[in-house]
Amino acid sequence: MMASIANASFASPLADASYPGGLLSRVYNGVNGLGLFVMFLLMLLAYDQFIYVWNKGSIVGPAWKMPFIGPFLQSMNPKMNDYKAKWATGDLSCISVFHKFVVIASSRDMARKVFNSPMFVKPCVVDVTHKLLRPTNWVFLDGKDHTDYRKDLDGLFTRQALDTYLPGQEEVYDKYFAEFLEISKQGDQKKGTPFMTVFRELMCAVSCRTFAGHYMSEAAVKKVVDDYWMITAALELVCFPIIIPFTKTWYGKKAADMFLEEFAKCAAKSKARMAVGGDITCIMDAWVKSMQDSAKYNQKIAKGLPVDPSEKPTTLIRDFSDFEISQTIFTFLFASQDATSSACTWLFQLIADRPEILDRVRAENLAARDGDKNVRFNMDLLENLPYTRAVVKETLRYRPPVIMVPYVVKKPFPVTDTYTAPKGAMIIPSCYPALHDPEVYPNPDYYDPERWITGDAESKSKNWLVFGTGPHYCIGQTYAQMNLIGMIGKASMLMDWKHIATSESEDIEGFATIFPRDHCPLIFSERP
Numbered sequence: 001m002m003a004s005i006a007n008a009s010f011a012s013p014l015a016d017a018s019y020p021g022g023l024l025s026r027v028y029n030g031v032n033g034l035g036l037f038v039m040f041l042l043m044l045l046a047y048d049q050f051i052y053v054w055n056k057g058s059i060v061g062p063a064w065k066m067p068f069i070g071p072f073l074q075s076m077n078p079k080m081n082d083y084k085a086k087w088a089t090g091d092l093s094c095i096s097v098f099h100k101f102v103v104i105a106s107s108r109d110m111a112r113k114v115f116n117s118p119m120f121v122k123p124c125v126v127d128v129t130h131k132l133l134r135p136t137n138w139v140f141l142d143g144k145d146h147t148d149y150r151k152d153l154d155g156l157f158t159r160q161a162l163d164t165y166l167p168g169q170e171e172v173y174d175k176y177f178a179e180f181l182e183i184s185k186q187g188d189q190k191k192g193t194p195f196m197t198v199f200r201e202l203m204c205a206v207s208c209r210t211f212a213g214h215y216m217s218e219a220a221v222k223k224v225v226d227d228y229w230m231i232t233a234a235l236e237l238v239c240f241p242i243i244i245p246f247t248k249t250w251y252g253k254k255a256a257d258m259f260l261e262e263f264a265k266c267a268a269k270s271k272a273r274m275a276v277g278g279d280i281t282c283i284m285d286a287w288v289k290s291m292q293d294s295a296k297y298n299q300k301i302a303k304g305l306p307v308d309p310s311e312k313p314t315t316l317i318r319d320f321s322d323f324e325i326s327q328t329i330f331t332f333l334f335a336s337q338d339a340t341s342s343a344c345t346w347l348f349q350l351i352a353d354r355p356e357i358l359d360r361v362r363a364e365n366l367a368a369r370d371g372d373k374n375v376r377f378n379m380d381l382l383e384n385l386p387y388t389r390a391v392v393k394e395t396l397r398y399r400p401p402v403i404m405v406p407y408v409v410k411k412p413f414p415v416t417d418t419y420t421a422p423k424g425a426m427i428i429p430s431c432y433p434a435l436h437d438p439e440v441y442p443n444p445d446y447y448d449p450e451r452w453i454t455g456d457a458e459s460k461s462k463n464w465l466v467f468g469t470g471p472h473y474c475i476g477q478t479y480a481q482m483n484l485i486g487m488i489g490k491a492s493m494l495m496d497w498k499h500i501a502t503s504e505s506e507d508i509e510g511f512a513t514i515f516p517r518d519h520c521p522l523i524f525s526e527r528p
């Protein structure tokens with residue numbers, strides 16, 4: 001047996017015959033194909049370990065890396081406790097998965113440093129995102145180009161603009177709350193119905209109405225709501241460089257193409273309607289109106305016509321094509337969908353588990369509506385609900401929808417005096433630890449809206465990393481919070497709901513955005 005292995009060789013006798021007695025031949029004879037392969041593998045292994053240790057430098061991390069793959073298998077099914085354990089190892093720590101070196105910035109100050117270092121880092125997205133959103137999308141811009149593009153979008157999220165989107169949002173809530181009641185009536189009366197997927201659909205429908213108004217038919221909204229899961233499913237960390245038919249990325253790309261086409265049609269319709277003096281009903285309208293006002297003003301100036309200073313738009317913006325508008329609206333949907341769905345799910349679950357909090361939310365909302373539960377949304381109403389706002393803020397602190405944000409290092413980044421992150425590394429500022437820092441939010445694992453009313457949570461803005469910070473901070477943060485305040489206030493007016501807690505209700509599932517592992521079983525009932 002031993003002999004047969006020793007004699008086994010992949011070398012062809014013919015090939016060998018052409019190098020009689022030469023040095024190469026002797027080496028080749030001594031080291032057969034398998035040997036060469038093993039040697040090559042060992043060299044690769046040593047190289048992989050060396051690069052890991054070199055990149056790790058002075059920061060915390062495993063002394064060596066699991067050959068080649070690193071902790072890839074754990075990353076397939078991440079557990080919150082694993083993240084917490086990693087964050088606890090140090091302000092900066094590292095891992096290496098396959099060839100990717102990853103630096104984790106855990107403490108508030110390290111996370112803020114990464115968010116605020118656009119010279120050295122930029123947001124990192126999984127490869128397939130470029131295919132779905134298209135490489136020309138504004139979110140992939142960097143530096144000044146990014147800042148300039150964003151400035152033109154700021155006007156879409158002012159208080160005045162947000163006010164005009166409220167009727168569209170409320171319409172969606174009316175429709176979905178009726179559906180919640182129906183689902184609960186039909187569902188299991190003991191175990192409840194897991195509502196996470198329904199909440200995802202609700203958030204998608206609210207987004208479509210807020211972003212594209214009634215330019216999108218009910219059928220088109222339904223199609224986007226039904227197909228959005230294909231986008232989420234396509235977002236795999238590792239994917240083939242080309243799209244293979246009938247794979248998740250292929251379906252995701254098809255859904256993305258459909259969304260882009262639909263949003264571009266809506267932009268064209270908005271341009272036509274706004275040109276004849278239509279009211280603003282959605283984000284697209286606000287954008288188109290601002291474009292058209294800027295164009296009118298610029299034309300007058302170009303023609304040398306007299307212009308009253310009051311005619312000058314607050315922000316002068318350029319013209320955007322239907323497709324540019326469509327791409328941008330798609331980024332709003334893309335950036336908001338998982339995060340708002342997570343926040344919505346936790347909000348319903350957390351206050352169902354604490355009836356005294358729901359009672360206070362209800363009392364506050366009824367008083368703000370002068371006792372008429374059917375009063376419609378307006379900004380004054382939503383801004384005068386301090387307790388409901390505290391409940392939303394505490395939910396976002398206690399269960400931050402985005403626990404970390406991956407960035408990529410553009411050039412060697414001196415994160416501290418003793419550590420420079422290498423170019424090409426992924427660097428992940430974490431939001432969760434800053435939001436659970438016991439010195440800033442006492443008893444951080446206790447859900448306590450009161451800390452925003454009588455406590456000092458409001459003043460701890462440096463730790464408030466729910467929406468990131470720096471040049472890429474969330475553009476939709478005010479809108480997102482107003483939307484959640486409106487939603488939960490209205491729900492409290494119209495419905496009761498019971499959470500059927502399971503052993504997995506407090507377990508956290510997810511990567512980047514988080515959900516209760518049991519998907520939130522609830523039973524809704526109508527209030528008299």
Ligand code: HEM
Nearest residue numbers: 332335336339340401402467468469472473474475476480
């Ligand atoms: C509770 C809901 C939300 C949470 C927790 C959230 C959180 C975040 C976070 C953590 C970032 C990364 C910030 C950074 O890198 O500094 C971000 C970026 C972004 N968010 Fe949100 N977000 C939410 C809702 C929304 C909504 C409703 C919209 C759209 C209207 C939106 C649009 C965006 C966009 C476009 C970016 C990228 C901005 C840029 O790169 O300049 N988000 N969000």
